[in-house]
Each structure stands twice: as structure tokens, then as C-alpha cells.
Amino acid sequence: MISLGTFAQQLINGISLGSVYALIAVGYSLVYSILLFSNFAHGGFIVIGGYTCYYALRSMGNNIWVGGFLALLATGIAAALTERIAYRPIRERTDIKLYLLIASLGMSIVIENLFVVTIGGRFRALPPVIPTNPVRLFGITTTSAFDLLSMVVAVIFLTGLQLFIKKSKWGLAIRAAACDLRTAGLMGVNVNMLISIVFFVAGVLAAVGGIFLSVRYTLYPQLGAITIKAFVAAVVGGLGSLPGAVVGSLILGLAEMLTAGFISSQLRDLVVFSLLVITLLVKPTGLFGKEPLEKV
Numbered sequence: 492m493i494s495l496g497t498f499a500q501q502l503i504n505g506i507s508l509g510s511v512y513a514l515i516a517v518g519y520s521l522v523y524s525i526l527l528f529s530n531f532a533h534g535g536f537i538v539i540g541g542y543t544c545y546y547a548l549r550s551m552g553n554n555i556w557v558g559g560f561l562a563l564l565a566t567g568i569a570a571a572l573t574e575r576i577a578y579r580p581i582r583e584r585t586d587i588k589l590y591l592l593i594a595s596l597g598m599s600i601v602i603e604n605l606f607v608v609t610i611g612g613r614f615r616a617l618p619p620v621i622p623t624n625p626v627r628l629f630g631i632t633t634t635s636a637f638d639l640l641s642m643v644v645a646v647i648f649l650t651g652l653q654l655f656i657k658k659s660k661w662g663l664a665i666r667a668a669a670c671d672l673r674t675a676g677l678m679g680v681n682v683n684m685l686i687s688i689v690f691f692v693a694g695v696l697a698a699v700g701g702i703f704l705s706v707r708y709t710l711y712p713q714l715g716a717i718t719i720k721a722f723v724a725a726v727v728g729g730l731g732s733l734p735g736a737v738v739g740s741l742i743l744g745l746a747e748m749l750t751a752g753f754i755s756s757q758l759r760d761l762v763v764f765s766l767l768v769i770t771l772l773v774k775p776t777g778l779f780g781k782e783p784l785e786k787v
Contacts, residue, residue: 500634501752502745507638509744510645511707514700515721516728516736517649518693524669524731525689528588529722531595532573533697534715535602540566540698541617541705541714542606548618555620563698570694571687573598579683599715606712615710623706641703648699649737652692656733661688669731723767729780738778742766 515537522530543565547558577598581590606612622636656662664685668675676682704717720743728739746766747759770777 496633497752499628501748503628503634503638504752505745505748506741507641507744508707508748509724509741510642511700511703512721512724512740512744513737514645514648514696514703515718516724516740517652517733518696519718519721519725520728520731520733520736521665521689521693521696523725524733525665525672525686526578526582526588526591527731528591528595529730530693531592531718531722532577532598532602533595533693533721534718535573535599536566536570536694536697536715537701537704537718538602538606538712538715539569540694540701541710542610543698544702545615545617545705545710548620553618553620558620559699559702562702563695566698566701567691567694570690570697574686574690579686603712603715610712612712617702617705617710621703621706637703637706644699644703648696652696652733655692661685665689720763723763725777727766727770727777729777732777732779732781735777735779 515533518536519530519533522528522533540562544558544562547561548555551557577594578591581594621640624636625633626636626639627633656665664675664680665688667678667680668682668685672682675685700721701714704714708714708717721740724739724743725736726739727742728735728737743763743766746762750756750762751759774780
């Protein structure tokens, strides 16, 4: 018999994990909405964010505000530079998205191996600056302060992104480019600057996710492989749809934790990728994705 407290605990754990996936998946979908390709180097941005925070904390007296800010800034800049160095020359030569996809796979491997070569592949734990103490909720269940904090931070950043897209000049440009990048350029939008901003924002979100994943799983150069689940979440929700990425991430997080908690932890990945297959069979565009319009 499953107790209400145990079920509530797994529910909170699933929402917490899903909120971290959402930060990563939204960045994924944001890039896809503009350039129509899956940026598999996104996992490398998670690693950059995690390691920048780790070394900033070690060198600056475990100040999470300074360490977090430097991690977000460094990762955002790294993401924008990746687009400038690896993707823009390809975009300027061809419209074939497959080349961008191949380049992103190459950049993912390059970033991972740069960390392996320069600092080694051993596991590292972030200093205990993020609280993980148990918290009693409503007298029903006990959860971790870390899980609650990850949900709150995810809500803050995703709300900030929504306000940026809805209220700012560049947000309007992003919405226009998501409809038609070429037409947005003809209407006076600086396309290259716009894409750099999109990559910077995606990098910032990946850094936040990287910090929380480093606390949850420890930090190592292959941590970016977790983005495959964020990619699955984006597909389930609908590639290019930011609300879809959030909903898909929450579905995946809940599916993972409920499976691990009540069936078997060995089946959590099976359930996640089964959801991907079912989504592609039943609704290939995802829950919130739109059917591509045929241009005539």
C-alpha cells in the first residue's frame, strides 16, 4: 500500500527534476524555434556552467551569488561564441540544417574533451552552498530544500524569459524570427545579433540547469549527456514551443521519479524513451507543436 506521504514526496521530486529539465529544454527549443536545428552542443554549456560555478566558489569563498553570476555570464558568452565560430560560417554558406546539426555534435565532443584534457575526468562535488536539509511540508511529507529551491529558481528564470520575450524589443524580434527568419531580416532585424542573443539566453538557462544538476549528480565532463532527456522533453512538448518544453519536462520528471519510486530505478530511462517513441507515433509534432506550413 502506497502512503500519501510517499506519493507526495515522489511527486515533489519529479516536479523538481522536471523544472531543471525545463531550464535546459527551453533553451533547446528557443534555438530550434529560430534556426530549426537541434543544438546538441547544449550539453557542453551545462558543463561550462557547472565547472565555472565550481571554480568560482572555490576561489571566492563559497559565495553562491558571485559564483552563480559568473557561471551564467561565462556560459552565455561561451554559447554566443560557439554560434559565432562554429555555426554562423555554415549558415552564411548554406541553408541545409543537417550541416548545423553535424557541427553541433562536433562542438559537443570538443567541449567535453577540452574539460577532460585540461582538468581531468574525475567527479567533483560543489561546495555545500545550496541547502539540502530536509523540509517538512504540510505535515504530510518530507522533501529536500534543494528540490524546493530548484523549483523556485526555475519559475523565476522561466518567468523572466517569458517577460523578456513578451515585453522587450528583442523579444518581439525573436517572435518574428520564429515565424520566418528571412522575412524578419528583410524587415530590418539584425539577424546575426538576434541569434547571438538567443544563444546567450539559452546558455544562461543551461548554466542554471548545470549548477543544479552538479548538486544532484556531482560534476564531471560527461554531465552534458543529460541533455538527451531535455531533448526528449522538448520533442514531447513540441520542438520550438517554449510552453511545450516546460510541460514536456514536467511530464518526463514525474515519469522518471514515479517509476524509480514505485516500480524500479532501472526502468526510469526505459519509460522516458518509451514516451518519446509513443509521442512520435501518435503526435510527431508534440503536444504543443505546430504542423509545418507548406510554402507555395
